Amino acid sequence: MAQSSSTDFSMKFHAKLCQAWRQQQSFLCVGLDPDMSRLPDVFQRQDKPYWKFCREVVDATAPYACAFKPQFAHFAAVGAEDELAELIQYIKTSYPDHIVILDAKRGDVGSTAAFYAQEAYQRYDADAVTLSPYLGFDSVEPYLRYDDRGVIVVCRTSNAHSDWLQKSQLADGQALFLQVAEAVAQWNTNDQCMLVAGATYPEELGQIRKAVADMPLLVPGVGAQGGDLQAAVCNGANSVKEGLLISSSRAIIYADSSAQFAQKAAVVAEKLRDDINRYI
Amino acid sequence: MAQSSSTDFSMKFHAKLCQAWRQQQSFLCVGLDPDMSRLPDVFQRQDKPYWKFCREVVDATAPYACAFKPQFAHFAAVGAEDELAELIQYIKTSYPDHIVILDAKRGDVGSTAAFYAQEAYQRYDADAVTLSPYLGFDSVEPYLRYDDRGVIVVCRTSNAHSDWLQKSQLADGQALFLQVAEAVAQWNTNDQCMLVAGATYPEELGQIRKAVADMPLLVPGVGAQGGDLQAAVCNGANSVKEGLLISSSRAIIYADSSAQFAQKAAVVAEKLRDDINRYI
Numbered sequence: 001m002a003q004s005s006s007t008d009f010s011m012k013f014h015a016k017l018c019q020a021w022r023q024q025q026s027f028l029c030v031g032l033d034p035d036m037s038r039l040p041d042v043f044q045r046q047d048k049p050y051w052k053f054c055r056e057v058v059d060a061t062a063p064y065a066c067a068f069k070p071q072f073a074h075f076a077a078v079g080a081e082d083e084l085a086e087l088i089q090y091i092k093t094s095y096p097d098h099i100v101i102l103d104a105k106r107g108d109v110g111s112t113a114a115f116y117a118q119e120a121y122q123r124y125d126a127d128a129v130t131l132s133p134y135l136g137f138d139s140v141e142p143y144l145r146y147d148d149r150g151v152i153v154v155c156r157t158s159n160a161h162s163d164w165l166q167k168s169q170l171a172d173g174q175a176l177f178l179q180v181a182e183a184v185a186q187w188n189t190n191d192q193c194m195l196v197a198g199a200t201y202p203e204e205l206g207q208i209r210k211a212v213a214d215m216p217l218l219v220p221g222v223g224a225q226g227g228d229l230q231a232a233v234c235n236g237a238n239s240v241k242e243g244l245l246i247s248s249s250r251a252i253i254y255a256d257s258s259a260q261f262a263q264k265a266a267v268v269a270e271k272l273r274d275d276i277n278r279y280i
Numbered sequence: 281m282a283q284s285s286s287t288d289f290s291m292k293f294h295a296k297l298c299q300a301w302r303q304q305q306s307f308l309c310v311g312l313d314p315d316m317s318r319l320p321d322v323f324q325r326q327d328k329p330y331w332k333f334c335r336e337v338v339d340a341t342a343p344y345a346c347a348f349k350p351q352f353a354h355f356a357a358v359g360a361e362d363e364l365a366e367l368i369q370y371i372k373t374s375y376p377d378h379i380v381i382l383d384a385k386r387g388d389v390g391s392t393a394a395f396y397a398q399e400a401y402q403r404y405d406a407d408a409v410t411l412s413p414y415l416g417f418d419s420v421e422p423y424l425r426y427d428d429r430g431v432i433v434v435c436r437t438s439n440a441h442s443d444w445l446q447k448s449q450l451a452d453g454q455a456l457f458l459q460v461a462e463a464v465a466q467w468n469t470n471d472q473c474m475l476v477a478g479a480t481y482p483e484e485l486g487q488i489r490k491a492v493a494d495m496p497l498l499v500p501g502v503g504a505q506g507g508d509l510q511a512a513v514c515n516g517a518n519s520v521k522e523g524l525l526i527s528s529s530r531a532i533i534y535a536d537s538s539a540q541f542a543q544k545a546a547v548v549a550e551k552l553r554d555d556i557n558r559y560i
Contacts, residue, residue, distance in 0.1 A: 136441030
């Protein structure tokens with residue numbers, strides 16, 4: 001069921017994103033990847049540990065972030081869907097100007113995609129969801145029908161083996177990931193699409209920026225994965241020095257494993273926000 | 281937590297699949313895609329309707345099938361993970377020689393993939409899970425570590441817009457989906473990989489078969505999607521006239537919307553099994 005919140009649901013996704021950037025003076029997206037083996041001791045013996053841990057991270061980092069990105073797999077691995085739902089509802093109620101992205105990388109035929117869209121936008125009430133492009137437009141179209149929600153398509157990922165498929169050279173000389181970028185720019189008729197483009201390949205981030213004009217990009221890979229923040233920000237920003245969500249998860253939420261984890265997460269988030277703002 | 285069952289978990293996935301084919305004399309995989317708007321009336325007012333509906337379909341079709349494939353999105357859209365878990369546990373306990381495939385098309389970086397693998401193989405105890413190839417080998421490797429489980433990579437899908445990426449022509453003249461097929465054949469060092477190859481493109485199914493030798497294929501698209509069964513079976517079978525899981529979901533489970541749905545599902549499943557066996 002769609003939950004009510006103070007969000008204006010008549011607002012298009014890009015407009016909402018833009019409002020979040022300007023209001024928060026931040027391009028930082030905090031990734032929420034709870035992992036029992038890395039939570040501070042205090043959560044090991046608690047009921048709903050993921051929800052409680054993430055809520056503290058959210059409260060501590062919200063002043064420095066414009067978006068939160070819960071990673072679906074972390075909750076699904078341990079059957080914590082209820083905690084995920086409670087967390088998203090909490091963010092939307094307490095921080096209605098922040099964007100919530102469900103990082104789930106869905107990708108299936110249209111009839112199935114309609115159910116995944118229902119899950120992301122109705123069950124969890126996420127503002128946006130991440131998707132795989134492998135099945136083509138009809139696997140993305142059911143999400144686009146939710147015209148106030150964001151559709152974030154994976155384009156160029158930050159992992160070690162991503163070259164294999166994503167940099168495949170096509171017969172016309174173009175790399176595959178640029179074909180994906182150009183297609184998604186075409187699908188973006190309602191100001192609701194974004195692309196995932198990792199910070200670990202800042203040059204290619206620049207090529208993607210060129211291919212999609214001012215369309216916003218979700219950029220992971222600056223924290224634990226070691227991407228070059230300055231290059232990513234410079235190459236990824238759009239013509240009005242916006243258009244970016246720089247995502248960091250583990251480097252923020254596991255910055256400290258003591259009871260001071262939330263304060264430390266806030267310190268790391270504040271510094272990252274400031275670094276991004278300086279480079280942009 | 282991994283559930284116990286009478287399954288021999290020291291057996292490799294391909295061996296288990298082979299045993300299922302031979303014992304059941306069937307290559308039919310029944311897809312379980314429950315949808316509230318299509319369930320017979322009797323389930324509309326019940327608790328746990330997806331679990332109860334699917335259980336009846338499973339009991340009715342098990343004699344004619346060698347595998348069941350619950351589609352994750354259908355359960356996730358309505359928060360029915362507990363029903364999905366109960367269903368898989370029921371199949372594994374009641375029909376231990378049948379294969380259970382969690383159709384979830386996961387695809388994420390390795391650190392996240394480890395959590396999805398935990399979800400599929402430990403939380404749900406599925407024998408196999410479907411994956412997207414877009415992120416490359418390190419996004420698949422965490423699944424391969426479960427050496428008695430199956431890893432089914434999407435290669436050539438049956439949907440209308442699948443050509444766009446999957447048939448992209450590479451600089452060396454090869455279609456992208458064949459590059460995926462050849463790579464997965466390389467990853468298959470432990471007799472645990474399969475590919476998804478739709479029946480709607482039987483010629484390409486033949487190309488894939490040639491590229492992967494005897495590796496088994498999961499073939500959707502023969503029912504509601506209108507693929508040519510005879511051509512798919514002839515082109516998809518391997519050198520020992522096996523190597524196929526022909527999947528049908530809606531044409532079986534929604535064959536009849538009255539209280540007779542299970543009997544009708546059995547009739548359709550039996551006919552499809554017989555047709556496959558005749559063509560092979």
